[in-house]
Amino acid sequence: MRLDRVYLKDFLSHEKTTVSFKGDINVIVGQNGAGKSSIIEAITFALFREGKGKQEEMIKKGKTNAELELVLRDNNLEVRVLRKIPPGDQLYVNGKLTARGTKEVTKKIEELGLNSKVVTSTMIVRQGEIETIFDTLTDVLKRVMMIDNLEKLTESGGKIKQLMDKYDQEVRSHEIYLENLRRLQEEKSSLEREISSLTERMEKTREELQKLESEEAKLKDKIKDLEEKQREYDVLLSEKRLAEDELQRVMAELRNLEGLERRISNLEEKEKELEKIVSLSDTILDLEGKRARLTDRKNEFERVKRQFEKKSKEFEQKRKLEPRHEEYQRVVSRLKELEEYHERFTSLYSTLRNLMERKNKIEQEVRMLPRIAVEEIQTRLDSVSKELDEAASLQKERKVEYDQIRKSLDALLSATEGKCPVCGGPLDEPHRQELTQKYRQRLTELSKELKDLEGKLESLKRDKSRLEDEHKRAIRVDAERRGKENDLEGLSSDIARLESELKQLKELEEEFRAMQRRKDELENDERSYLQVQGVSEAEVMELEDQMATYSHDISTLEEEIDQLEGRVGNLTKQDVESAKGQLEKVRRELSELQRKRGEKTNLESRMVELKRSVDELSRRIQLLGFRRQDLEQMRRDLEVLSKQLREVHGDLGNLEGKLNQVKGRHQEVENEIAQLQEKVKEVEKSRRAKERLEKLRKVLSEGMLQSYLISTLKGRIENNLNDIVSMFDISYTRILVNMTQTKTLSGKVELTALNQSGQQLSIGMLSGGEKIAVALALRLAIARALTGEIGFMILDEPTVHLDSMRRAELLSVIRESMNVVPQIIVVTHDDEVLRIADYVIRVEKVGESSRVKEEIAQ
Numbered sequence: 094m095r096l097d098r099v100y101l102k103d104f105l106s107h108e109k110t111t112v113s114f115k116g117d118i119n120v121i122v123g124q125n126g127a128g129k130s131s132i133i134e135a136i137t138f139a140l141f142r143e144g145k146g147k148q149e150e151m152i153k154k155g156k157t158n159a160e161l162e163l164v165l166r167d168n169n170l171e172v173r174v175l176r177k178i179p180p181g182d183q184l185y186v187n188g189k190l191t192a193r194g195t196k197e198v199t200k201k202i203e204e205l206g207l208n209s210k211v212v213t214s215t216m217i218v219r220q221g222e223i224e225t226i227f228d229t230l231t232d233v234l235k236r237v238m239m240i241d242n243l244e245k246l247t248e249s250g251g252k253i254k255q256l257m258d259k260y261d262q263e264v265r266s267h268e269i270y271l272e273n274l275r276r277l278q279e280e281k282s283s284l285e286r287e288i289s290s291l292t293e294r295m296e297k298t299r300e301e302l303q304k305l306e307s308e309e310a311k312l313k314d315k316i317k318d319l320e321e322k323q324r325e326y327d328v329l330l331s332e333k334r335l336a337e338d339e340l341q342r343v344m345a346e347l348r349n350l351e352g353l354e355r356r357i358s359n360l361e362e363k364e365k366e367l368e369k370i371v372s373l374s375d376t377i378l379d380l381e382g383k384r385a386r387l388t389d390r391k392n393e394f395e396r397v398k399r400q401f402e403k404k405s406k407e408f409e410q411k412r413k414l415e416p417r418h419e420e421y422q423r424v425v426s427r428l429k430e431l432e433e434y435h436e437r438f439t440s441l442y443s444t445l446r447n448l449m450e451r452k453n454k455i456e457q458e459v460r461m462l463p464r465i466a467v468e469e470i471q472t473r474l475d476s477v478s479k480e481l482d483e484a485a486s487l488q489k490e491r492k493v494e495y496d497q498i499r500k501s502l503d504a505l506l507s508a509t510e511g512k513c514p515v516c517g518g519p520l521d522e523p524h525r526q527e528l529t530q531k532y533r534q535r536l537t538e539l540s541k542e543l544k545d546l547e548g549k550l551e552s553l554k555r556d557k558s559r560l561e562d563e564h565k566r567a568i569r570v571d572a573e574r575r576g577k578e579n580d581l582e583g584l585s586s587d588i589a590r591l592e593s594e595l596k597q598l599k600e601l602e603e604e605f606r607a608m609q610r611r612k613d614e615l616e617n618d619e620r621s622y623l624q625v626q627g628v629s630e631a632e633v634m635e636l637e638d639q640m641a642t643y644s645h646d647i648s649t650l651e652e653e654i655d656q657l658e659g660r661v662g663n664l665t666k667q668d669v670e671s672a673k674g675q676l677e678k679v680r681r682e683l684s685e686l687q688r689k690r691g692e693k694t695n696l697e698s699r700m701v702e703l704k705r706s707v708d709e710l711s712r713r714i715q716l717l718g719f720r721r722q723d724l725e726q727m728r729r730d731l732e733v734l735s736k737q738l739r740e741v742h743g744d745l746g747n748l749e750g751k752l753n754q755v756k757g758r759h760q761e762v763e764n765e766i767a768q769l770q771e772k773v774k775e776v777e778k779s780r781r782a783k784e785r786l787e788k789l790r791k792v793l794s795e796g797m798l799q800s801y802l803i804s805t806l807k808g809r810i811e812n813n814l815n816d817i818v819s820m821f822d823i824s825y826t827r828i829l830v831n832m833t834q835t836k837t838l839s840g841k842v843e844l845t846a847l848n849q850s851g852q853q854l855s856i857g858m859l860s861g862g863e864k865i866a867v868a869l870a871l872r873l874a875i876a877r878a879l880t881g882e883i884g885f886m887i888l889d890e891p892t893v894h895l896d897s898m899r900r901a902e903l904l905s906v907i908r909e910s911m912n913v914v915p916q917i918i919v920v921t922h923d924d925e926v927l928r929i930a931d932y933v934i935r936v937e938k939v940g941e942s943s944r945v946k947e948e949i950a951q
């Protein structure tokens with residue numbers, strides 16, 4: 094078996110990868126972690142559902158299930174293995190599903206010579222493990238030969254003992270089988286007798302049946318002939334009946350159609366009359382249209398006439414008013430020219446009036462001012478002031494005197510005897526009295542005089558202040574008058590100026606007033622003029638023209654209407670409409686009648702045809718000479734015959750049923766006998782097997798088989814090994830496999846090499862390259878010893894840990910291995926290996942997924 098190709102879906106680092114192994118030496122190259130070993134894992138898993146980790150861990154991260162497809166090939170044999178995680182395995186041989194489910198598929202693969210233990214420990218070499226075979230050889234052999242299992246077999250509860258017990262049981266059931274067998278054989282011979290008697294009876298019945306069947310066939314032929322005739326007869330008869338029926342119908346219809354021609358000619362006449370009326374339809378329409386137009390025109394004429402009258406009146410008025418309108422315009426334009434002067438005049442005039450008013454007022458005011466003589470008041474004031482001064486100085490004099498007298502009196506009164514204070518003479522009473530008297534009198538006089546002075550002063554003061562007030566007022570009035578007189582002078586000059594200007598404007602102002610009056614007079618006429626101003630002579634003339642046109646139209650239309658009325662008479666539109674309706678009806682009737690005329694012709698010819706056909710059919714029926722009662726008689730005969738036949742058939746069926754039943758039973762009995770005989774034989778075998786197992790158990794428990802197996806295997810491995818080594822380029826003639834045998838085979842298996850001089854060296858002493866060669870040869874030798882042909886070998890990173898020399902030696906050994914194994918797959922990240930490749934598979938990792946590119950090596 095060679096590996097053809099493997100397909101990985103979501104397996105380890107691969108998402109969807111197909112790898113084909115097209116070369117003899119296929120090299121899978123790529124960086125660390127690219128996904129190379131994953132391909133080897135895929136092959137191992139596809140073959141044996143075995144792998145380095147848990148199955149779920151083999152599913153690509155992030156996916157939920159993985160799938161593998163491996164195709165193996167050997168000449169014409171193609172084996173396709175499908176493995177899935179979670180499981181759902183299948184195996185196809187040449188496209189045919191031959192195994193299903195994990196166990197079955199693995200079993201099938203082992204049957205194809207790919208024992209899982211052998212393949213995984215010899216044909217698939219994991220990273221750097223080429224030489225470990227020397228150390229693990231013993232274990233490998235044990236494993237591949239399943240000696241562990243052998244040991245287990247011999248235990249008292251083991252498989253062999255169990256089998257022996259089973260066989261024992263079988264032997265004991267022997268007696269019952271023999272008894273049953275005898276009974277069945279008796280039944281068998283009785284059944285055989287019955288079969289031969291039944292067969293004889295059936296033979297006779299069959300002969301009778303044949304005779305009846307041939308009679309029946311003949312009768313059936315005759316009936317068939319007659320039935321044929323009957324069918325023909327029936328057909329002719331029914332045709333004839335149909336023809337006769339139709340003939341009746343046709344004749345009846347023809348009778349119905351009598352008098353058709355007369356009805357047609359009546360209708361045609363009526364049609365002509367109606368057509369004449371209908372032909373006037375257009376003329377009537379024309380007439381009515383014209384009548385409508387006439388009314389229309391007349392109305393229009395009236396409307397235009399009214400307009401014309403109105404307009405021509407207006408136009409006349411316009412003409413009359415025209416001169417006044419022109420004057421009005423002149424007046425208005427002159428007014429506009431004068432406007433400015435008028436305004437000036439008005440404003441000046443009103444200013445003048447204001448000034449005059451003011452002047453009058455001031456003149457009045459001046460007149461109202463009192464006339465007071467200021468100098469006179471001044472003189473009076475001066476004299477009063479003088480009088481006042483004189484009175485005041487006199488008063489002062491008198492007061493001084495008064496005070497002096499008073500003092501002298503006081504001194505006199507207070508003076509004690511002695512000297513007179515006044516005259517310095519001696520003071521006596523009489524003197525005192527005299528003096529006192531004198532003084533007192535004078536005091537009284539003075540006092541009176543002072544009082545008078547007081548009054549006089551008062552009155553003078555009053556006079557003075559009154560005069561002073563009067564004086565002040567006089568001065569004020571005087572000033573006021575002078576101011577006003579000034580104002581009046583200014584006003585007078587302004588007024589004079591204005592008056593002269595107004596005088597100049599007076600003429601224009603008068604003209605303005607006159608124009609305004611004229612304008613007012615013209616105003617009414619102007620308003621009337623404006624109303625008719627738009628009317629033009631052309632307009633009036635056009636209206637006149639229109640009137641003429643309309644009146645012409647009217648007379649033309651009247652004439653035409655007269656003519657049309659002459660042609661139509663007193664027919665109306667309704668008359669024509671009803672004639673149209675009638676005409677349509679008449680035409681419909683006519684066409685219906687004409688159709689019937691055609692129908693009638695057809696019917697007539699059909700009648701002739703039918704009559705001929707009836708005659709012809711009667712003739713043919715006569716000729717046929719068929720009689721119904723003949724056919725019925727034959728059918729009755731056939732029925733009798735058939736009944737007989739059914740009975741005989743029934744007999745035969747019964748016999749056959751019986752025979753089959755008996756034969757069935759016979760078969761059953763024979764089968765049972767065969768089974769029993771088989772069982773009896775089995776029991777025999779069981780007995781012998783039990784004996785063999787007893788022997789086997791003895792041999793096994795004494796280790797005899799193991800030593801036998803190993804010695805046989807040793808010989809075969811040794812032969813293969815030397816065979817293979819001889820193909821490699823090393824200088825040793827033979828490799829010997831030495832085994833130290835013990836009961837449990839715990840002893841070692843060791844290799845020694847024999848050089849050309851016949852000297853023995855232990856394997857450890859060989860060179861690195863020689864060791865690799867021997868190790869590879871040993872693996873191949875074991876594989877070949879156990880499986881015969883070896884289809885492939887897989888080496889995963891065989892060159893790691895090797896120096897360049899040994900790498901080179903390994904590569905040549907691999908190439909030499911091609912003599913022993915036809916297909917080699919090498920996984921490496923070492924480009925040097927490409928040297929020996931003839932097919933290269935490049936693996937690289939893009940993102941999280943591995944990708945593969947295949948190429949033929951140079």
Ligand SMILES: Nc1ncnc2c1ncn2[C@@H]1O[C@H](COP(=O)(O)OP(=O)(O)OP(=O)(O)O)[C@@H](O)[C@H]1O
Nearest residue numbers: 105106125126127128129130131150151152153154
């Ligand atoms: N279940 C998984 N899903 C996705 N990737 C995985 C899974 N299991 C392992 N890997 C990754 O797949 C990659 C490829 O592993 P593989 O052993 O095939 O690489 P390799 O090419 O043989 O590298 P080396 O030369 O280092 O042996 C590694 O990066 C590994 O971590």
Ligand SMILES: [Zn+2]
Nearest residue numbers: 513516518524
């Ligand atoms: Zn005196």
